[in-house]
Amino acid sequence: MSKLNRRELLKGAGVLLAAGTLPVSMVEMAFADNSKNFTFAYISDSHIQQIKGNIFVRNWDRGLIRSVAETNLMDPKPDFVFYGGDIAQLGKKSEIDHGLEILSGLRQKVHYVMGEHDYYLDLGEHWKKRLGPDYYSFDHKGVHFVVLNSILTYDDWTYNRWADGVERMNVMAGLDDHRGSPFMVGEKQRAWLKKDLAGVDLNTPVIVFSHSPLQKIYRGWNFWTEDAEQIQALLKPFKKVNVFYGHVHQIQYNQIGNISFHSAMATAWPWPYPESNAKDASHLPKLTVQMNRADPFFERDATGWQYIDIHSGNAAMTFSLTDNSTRTVAFNPETNRPEDTRYQNNRIPPQDHY
Amino acid sequence: MRIKPIQTGALGIILAGLMIFSPAQADEFTKADLELWQSEFQEVVKKGRQVFTDPGLGTNGVVCAQCHPNGANTHPETYPKFQKQLGKVATLGEMINFCIRNPLEGKDLALDDQRMIALQAYIAEERRGVKLAPGKH
Ligand SMILES: [Fe+2]
Ligand SMILES: [Fe+2]
Secondary structure: OOOHHHHHHHHHHHHHHHHHOOOOEEEEOOOOOOOHHHHEEEOOOOEEEEEEEOOEEEEHHHHHHHHHHHHHHOOOOOOOOOOOOEOHHHHOHHHHHHHHHHHOOOOEEEEEOOOOHHHHOOOOHHHHHHOOOOEEEEOOEEEEEEOOOOOOOOHHHHHOOOOOHHHHHHHHHOOOOOOOOOOOOHHHHHHHHHHHHHHOOOOOOOEEOOOOOOOOOOOHHOOOOHHHHHHHHHHHHOOOEEEOOOOOOOOOOOEOOEEEEEOOOOEEEOOOOOHEEEEEEEOOOOOOOOOOOOOOOOOHHHHOOEEEEEOOEEEHHHHHEEOOOOEEEEEOOOOOOOOOOOOOOOOOOOOOOO | OOOOOOOHHHHHHHHHHHHOOOOOOOOOOOOOHHHHHHHHHHHHHHHHHHHHHHOOOOOOOHHHHHHHHHHHOOOHHHOEEEEOOOOEOOOHHHHHHHHHHHHOOOOOOOOOHEEEHHHHHHHHHHHOOOOOOOOOO
């Protein structure tokens, strides 16, 4: 199957379509040999936030509930679902449990990535108790999948600075809190990754999932992984690598050598691009055409969904933006990089809004 | 408009007050004054950052900084400007109230509420140096 569109994927989903855009991503792996094709869905950043007792922030709940409903209506059915991290807002058991309760409505197996909002209260203890290891790999129909925990940081910051986990979590939860600390994968996982990849044929498509971008975009908001170059170096020998990440709550894409980078949108809320922080410089990939921003706004305008075709390891990714036109970012073999099929050289005002 | 004649008694008191508290000429101020006014402003900026990150501002614990890190995407330099959802040319304060009502599920602040002023001071400080562009989207 080459190209799916949203309508085909959601046959019978009339009611939900009428309600608007779908905060979930669909990934399709397409091979020359059609029988090998498969799809998976990708949901990220729901930031379930407890107000009190069994009352949670309605908007964030709704985003996740809708993504689960949409995923279950997809046709063809995805083989599995990836969850990109930040289930919770403040890492509480109640938030993780409430999020997982909603996600338990999914009919497929879900693979989870650790987000900083899931981690810094109890250093991932509850998350791991519910979901298992935070880094691992597996193979699925000819593709090697790797999951990394990329939101660790310097031990001194984690262990020596804070009165308790609550304080630590609050600081890390504030994207612009200058007391925060840069994310990293760390030596232990890098050593593991090296060993894991040693057994993989260099022609095998490799897909890596992390929460933070495995590239350096903007340190101030942790759109950043401190040891990104070292991870990229481990991935370099492979013919084709795709890295998918959450955390940034916006459309980003990039090409570094053999590696294509794609971000997922959040089900909770959108973030401005880092260059809109007047006081600092960022390195948003020049390639990225920014997401359409409704102005005047819909407060959750960049919660949408995307699906990806992969041909010989190259991705074509379609984003549906709430109240905005659909975007498709596809690998262009001529320029050897992902490009927006419609807007790459022809931006519209909502993409230059900042 | 008719100006009310000032009672001489009251005027006398005002003049006396000026004599006592402000002996310098009215158009003179010192470096110390400038520093004082700047620090008064920065105090309010600091308070604004607190309000911007205060889970108690709305009713659901959501804070402004969650969606506007470093005040990004608040564009104070573009106000007043036309806002479709308000159907008119609006002030920054009215848009702040829009976000308080919606994502924060809270109640409007009065436009002269100290928290409203502090929020605006913080937002403006984060955008210092950006060219004034009234009406721009
Ligand atoms: Fe997030
Ligand atoms: Fe995150």
